[in-house]
Amino acid sequence: MSAPMATMAAMNRPVDLAASLDLGLPWRNRFAGLGEAFYTLRSPTPLPAPEWVGTSPAVADLIGLDRAWLASPAALDAFTGNLAIAGTQPLASVYSGHQFGHWAGQLGDGRAILLGEVDAAAGLQEVQLKGAGLTPYSRMGDGRAVLRSSIREFLCSEAMHALGIPTSRALCVTGSHAPVRREEIETAAVVTRVAPSFIRFGHFEHFSHNGMHDELRQLADFVVDNFYPACRQQPGNPYAALLEAVAARTAEMVAQWQAVGFCHGVMNTDNMSILGLTIDYGPFQFLDAFNPGHICNHSDTGGRYAYNRQPNIAYWNLFALGQALLPLMDDQQQALDALEPYKALMPAALQRRMNAKLGxxxxxxxxxxxxxxxxxxxxxxxxxxxxxxxxxxxxxxxxxxxxxxxxxxxxxxxxxxxxxxxxxxxxxxxxxxxxxxxxxATNPQVVLRNHLGELAIQRARQGDFSELARLQNALEHPFEALAGQEDLAAFPPDWASQIEISCSS
Structure with missing residues (x-):
């Protein structure tokens, strides 16, 4: 077998579960306990000759992982998907959703594999490998992520956290010389993502749209009991209370996006977190020159997800979630009443944040x-x-x-x-x-501008990760003065406006 063919064969062979690594972490698998209707068990597929691209010691602390061990060869294999981790139950979840305003049908974790939850001091944290290989939900995809998009997600996850914006986190990103075809041939990478839950609006849409109302209720009960227990203590329908609580969290998140000039770029319902977290960093952008109608996603030809449309799109997505939850409510008006507060909460939250920016x-x-x-x-x-x-x-x-x-x-x-x-x-x-x-302390000096990420990516493609590390350090301290690194807070170069970011990754 030729070397390229051998590489491709290895990329499509799941990791051997017989040999596993004990990280010494207390794993739990609550999502796996929901049953087979919610997921397919799927192990990661190894990548050849992995290398470290970046790590976040702060996220290692979050899940109780030893910082020193995170730099080890064993950690590199484990978080690339080359070595099974004892106590985990790897799976890919199924969901559906609306993409660019149209019903897309069944979607699911096409390149992400949930390992399980770590019972950490900060609470249970799900750990997920993005770019870990084919799953039953990959559709026409290859189950992989590329280096450029993985670096952007890694950096932005930690940048958003440092800005105080609810977000998934990123423990590390690893790379491999394995080829991945997008608009051009690129190289593969894996991001290890961490969040209390990766459940999306689309999970609810999936079961509702397919008439699987028992599973819909099971999922809603799981979310209420584990993340919104107060919804059972309120009078009335607990699922309407859930919708209202999700809407409130989403309103606060989007207000924070607007206040810092963040454009998500692809606010499909399958990219919306049930916990009000920023997830699925793809064609995002922090504004350079202020343009309310700025479109950061080159794939968004209609401008659906332009910066100034994000608050209304969030409401549209919440409405879709409300429709999905209707089988669990008394009537449609109950859902509409639960969504109504968003219309006042979002602008009020944004005005508070703008006032803070103004002192x-x-x-x-x-x-x-x-x-x-x-x-x-x-x-x-x-x-x-x-x-x-x-x-x-x-x-x-x-x-x-x-x-x-x-x-x-x-x-x-x-x-x-x-x-x-x-x-x-x-x-x-x-x-x-x-x-x-x-x-x-409110208005950052440095954000992850597109050109800063692009410079780090260009260096990384040459095997030099020093610029990524320098940028990561600055983004983790966005409000501090940048002594000797003022270039990170300077005006963007002229070529920055020519950078095109799309949904491909």
């Missing part, structure tokens, strides 16, 4: 107009989103000129700045130095 401790009449006027000015002049907010933070107790320099409409900005300063100083007990410190 305002509480929301008052006129604050929405103050924010809206500013955003219109920023959009008209295509002001860099992150740099503006960071400079404004310094201006709370310093000169305004560096902020003013970002605008072409100087007089209009001066008028707005006068309103902002008057509003600041009218706060009870206002102190300029304290306000500046609070704003600097």
């Amino acid at each position: 305002l401790s509480e929301v008052q009449d006129g604050d929405a107009d103050l924010t809206e006027t500013l955003m219109k000015l920023m959009a008209t002049d295509a002001v860099d989103f992150t740099i503006f907010w960071r400079r404004l933070s310094h201006a709370a107790n310093g000169p305004l000129e560096p902020v003013r320099d970002l605008f072409l409409q100087r007089e209009a900005f001066d008028t707005w700045a006068g309103r902002w300063q008057a509003r600041l100083q009218a706060q009870a007990g206002f102190d300029a130095a304290t306000t500046q410190a609070q704003m600097l």
Whole structure:
């Protein structure tokens, strides 16, 4: 057999379960306990000659894994899927969903394999290998992830956590020279993802759409009992209470996205977490120049998931979840009533976060107009989103000129700045130095801009992971000054606007 054929054969042969590695972690397999209707048992498929690309010691701490051991060859094999882990019950879950507004039918974990849950001090955490090989739900795919997308997910998971935004985490990413075909031939990688649960809106849609109402109730009971126990303590239908609670968490998450200029890029219902976590990092982007209608996903030709549409799309997805839960409710109105609070919760949550970015401790009449006027000015002049907010933070107790320099409409900005300063100083007990410190702790200096990720990816493709490590360290401390690394907080180069990110990975 030729070398390429031998490599491809190895890539399609699941790992041998007879030999397993004991990580010393207390594993549980609650999702596996739901039964065969929810998943297919599937072991990872090994990759040849794996190598470390990046690791997160903080996530190792989260699940109780020894940091030093994480750098070992055994860990490399285990988290590439080349070595079975004792106590785990690897599986791929089935779900369905709406993609770009259309019913896509059955989907499922096409390249992700859930190992199980670690009973950690922070609570049970599911551990999942993304890019671990073919599953029964791979459809026309190959079950693999490529290096570029794996690096982006690894970095963004940890960046979002450092920004205080609910998210899945990433323990590590490993790479291999094994070829993977996308628009071009790339190389394979595996991301080890961690979250309290990877259950999605699409899991509920799957059972509801297929008339499997007993399984739908079983899944809903599992989620309520393990993640939303208060829903059983409230009067009325517990599943309506679940929908309302999920909507509230989703509202807070999306408000945080908007406040930091984050575009998810592919808000399909199968990419929406039942726990209100940011999951499935694909064609995401943090805004450079502020454009409310920015589309970060090259595959999104209609602009469905543009930045300014994210709040309404989240509601659309919640409505789809409500439809899926209808068999467990008394009537349709019960679902509509559960969703209604989102319409007020999301804008209120966003205004609170915008006020914090402006150094305002509480929301008052006129604050929405103050924010809206500013955003219109920023959009008209295509002001860099992150740099503006960071400079404004310094201006709370310093000169305004560096902020003013970002605008072409100087007089209009001066008028707005006068309103902002008057509003600041009218706060009870206002102190300029304290306000500046609070704003600097709210408005990050560094975010994962596309060009920063691209530079790290280009180096990694050459076997140099130093830029990834440098960027990771900065992203884990986004509010701190970048002494000697100011390039990570600089304006993007001209070529950054030419980067195209699509759904392919």
